[in-house]
Amino acid sequence: MSQPEQQQNPPGTEAELQPKADHGEESYQGSGRLQGKVAIITGADSGIGKAVAIAFAREGADIAFGYLDEEDDARDTEHWVTEAGRKCVALSGDISDPAECRRLVDAAVKEFGKIDVVVSNAAMQRTYTKVEDIPDDEWDKTIATNLSAYFYLVKAALPHMSSGGSIIGTSSVNSDAPSPTLMPYAATKAAIANMTASLAQLLGERGIRANSVAPGPVWTPLIPSTMPAEHVAKFGDNTPLGRPAQPAELAPVYVLLASDEASYISGARVAVTGGRPIL
Secondary structure, three states: OOOOOOOOOOOOOOOOOOOOOOOOOOOOOOOOOOOOOEEEEEEEOHHHHHHHHHHHHHHHEEEEEOOOOHHHHHHHHHHHHHHHOEEEEEEOOOOOOOHHHHHHHHHHHHHHHOOOOOOOOOOOOOOOOHHHHHHHHHHHHHHHHHHHHHHHHHHHHHOOOOOOOOEEEOOOOHOOOOOOOHHHHHHHHHHHHHHHHHHHHHHHHHHEEEEEEEOOOOOOHHHHHHOOOHHHHHOOOOOOOOOOEEEEHHHHHHHHHHOOHHHOOOOOOOOOOOOOOOO
16 A cells, blocks of 8 residues: 555544545454444544444444544444444544543443443644654643543443453554654553553453553554655555555454453553564
């Protein structure tokens, strides 16, 4: 895969992405691995979150998902979930606000009565070559969106989760090998991996598992909306596989971690990096 130089305004939309990302719309086939489960997913309007929502629905889960303000993308995700025969709740809101995290959890519980799986996936990033150029408020916003929202979401969801539940945080290859131009983002991704390891130990006695997924480069609207155009054209070239992942290539890992088949997997950080090692 190659992609042309391009840029969007943050956080980006699928409509402007060239070439289009593959979320498994035409390829993912479920086999009932999440039948009867209820999942909350943040950032499911596009990218990894969208692919996870489609896969979860085709595996039998009902979905409550959050998104910022990308209405057309969110409606498309909702379409694929309901086409799979599952119920869907979609809420627009800024999860850097703790109240929005609680609102998403409350909406899921009101509609479905329980929560089995929490996927904290929504994130923001920006590219800076000088530390002095990073605005203070952007540092705070990145921490709040990527990391604090994970805490707020889990804290609100736990009273509605029971033994067998699964928490999944989206970390990154940057958690282990940080890109210097993505310093605030990389710091949050390392913290997500660390926080997940703590959750696995804190929640084990309740029978609730916690794991993180560490993607490498993935082709999503976040890329052209947060990186210089010349970097976008080369995005993913530095992996051993020589390309970025499609979101659909991440979804099966989330399905495994959410399923009962992963009943003894907790505290793991699963690398999906195209060959770039994570220590």
